[in-house]
Amino acid sequence: MCGAVRFAVGALGNFGVCHCRQCQRWAGSALFGVNVPEAAMRVEGAEHIGSFRSSDWATRSFCTRCGSGLWYRYDKGVDGTGDYEVPVGLLDDANGLELQSEIFADAKPDCWALEGAHERLTSAETLAKFGPQVEGT
Numbered sequence: 001m002c003g004a005v006r007f008a009v010g011a012l013g014n015f016g017v018c019h020c021r022q023c024q025r026w027a028g029s030a031l032f033g034v035n036v037p038e039a040a041m042r043v044e045g046a047e048h049i050g051s052f053r054s055s056d057w058a059t060r061s062f063c064t065r066c067g068s069g070l071w072y073r074y075d076k077g078v079d080g081t082g083d084y085e086v087p088v089g090l091l092d093d094a095n096g097l098e099l100q101s102e103i104f105a106d107a108k109p110d111c112w113a114l115e116g117a118h119e120r121l122t123s124a125e126t127l128a129k130f131g132p133q134v135e136g137t
Helices: 021-027 123-130
Strands: 006-009 015-018 031-036 041-044 049-053 058-063 069-074 084-087 101-103
Touching: 021 031, 021 069, 031 069
Parallel strands: 015 101
Antiparallel strands: 006 041, 015 031, 031 084, 049 058, 058 069, 069 084
């Protein structure tokens, strides 16, 4: 929000939604995120980035000036490595993204539902596909 941290993205990967409890708490709802390969991200204002290890395998980063959430990184316990999951609201233009999947879909509140024909994985299916390391991402 304050502009202290800025980033440019060279390529976008998959667009998905995570309904796990940690994403709900962090984003205030589900995390609508687009994958950005580590090599495709250029960050300015790194001195204003704070990070919080939210699990043994993931880090969530935020702006230390205004507190805005920046991204989630599935870094497998190694700080500063791994692809980024950037909330789509942080992109200057998220038009044209097509929702490809929802994970932890059975953990979402019943007060909303997303339309469209895309993969919807339950918590058990998410863990079976990606492994137990993503539980409660």
